[in-house]
Amino acid sequence: MVMTAFLQPELVRRLSGQIDRASKVTVAAHARPDGDALGSCAALAEYLTTCRGKDTAAILPDTPPRNLRFLLPDVIPFLFHDAEPENALRRIRESDLVILLDCSGFSRTEGLEVPFRESGAGKVLIDHHLNPETEDFSLVFSTPGISSASELLYWILLEMPGMDGNPRRLPPRCAAALLSGMTTDTNNFANSVFPSTLRMASQLLEAGVDRDAILTELYQRSRENRVRAMGYLQNEGLHITPEGVAYMIATREIQDRFGLEEGETEGLVNIPLSIEQVRMSILLKEGDGQYRVSLRSKKGISAQRCAAAWFNGGGHENASGGKLLWPRDIARKEDAAAYLEMVSKEFMK
Ligand SMILES: [Mn+2]
Structure with missing residues (x-):
């Protein structure tokens, strides 16, 4: 059992049930996405597509900066509201489950705040900021005492049915995106590092994630x-x-x-x-x-x-x-x- 103290198994079961019942799932994160926003969205989108067979898309308020685009999946649609507003809004209308990551609430999605609030989809929050806007969500995972949304998502995914706490069962791109998001939010292990953060890193390295390749993308391709x-x-x-x-x-x-x-x-x-x-x-x-x-x-x-x-x-x-x-x-x-x-x-x- 890998359950960490901050995660309630009952909440993970409810999330899994909501995923089972949904046909179109949309993941989203805050405006001007950073590595944790994009990494957690990419990781969850990979998981939902590969492990749960869901029609999955991600919607972000803004196009991510160049150095983070290596995190974008090959085939899962990532819609950026600043670049294709109509497609992003249509996707929100069609979704029956919205999972918001690395974001204290819809107000941090700026131009998408009202469309998300007005959507009839089920809404789940997975976040590590202070003062979450819990009233908008039917299910809230809020853990300020953790490095990143990517880390929180990692511990949630390991508790999902069929995972048996084994990170080798995560799709490889999902595992790499989680380590990337955690790495950027800790400023490469300088801030907000908890015992659970190092356990996550250790387990992902053992599972074969190529940390050197991630560091090259994140920190060695500046202009x-x-x-x-x-x-x-x-x-x-x-x-x-x-x-x-x-x-x-x-x-x-x-x-x-x-x-x-x-x-x-x-x-x-x-x-x-x-x-x-x-x-x-x-x-x-x-x-x-x-x-x-x-x-x-x-x-x-x-x-x-x-x-x-x-x-x-x-x-x-x-x-x-x-x-x-x-x-x-x-x-x-x-x-x-x-x-x-x-x-x-x-x-x-
Ligand atoms: Mn974050």
């Missing part, structure tokens, strides 16, 4: 300009407040100068935490009418509370996200640095 942009932001763009908050602002101008693509600032926000006096790190990335905000904090400082109080967001205790809008939160986009200095004074006192 030169990405590294140069990261260097520029850490040099000219890094500010540290007297209260120990580091911040960087990737303006549109900087993004254009380096030709930065979606997802290419991934990981940057973690770097200032290596400085001794820095207790929290904030990265702002300029978009249309808003900055997207990433926050990371050291133990004892809650990035989650800061994101909720000042940046319209949330997530995990030490890793959160949000947004800063103008003219609502700040009058002009040029006021972002002054806002961050103010947040540092107010939040850290």
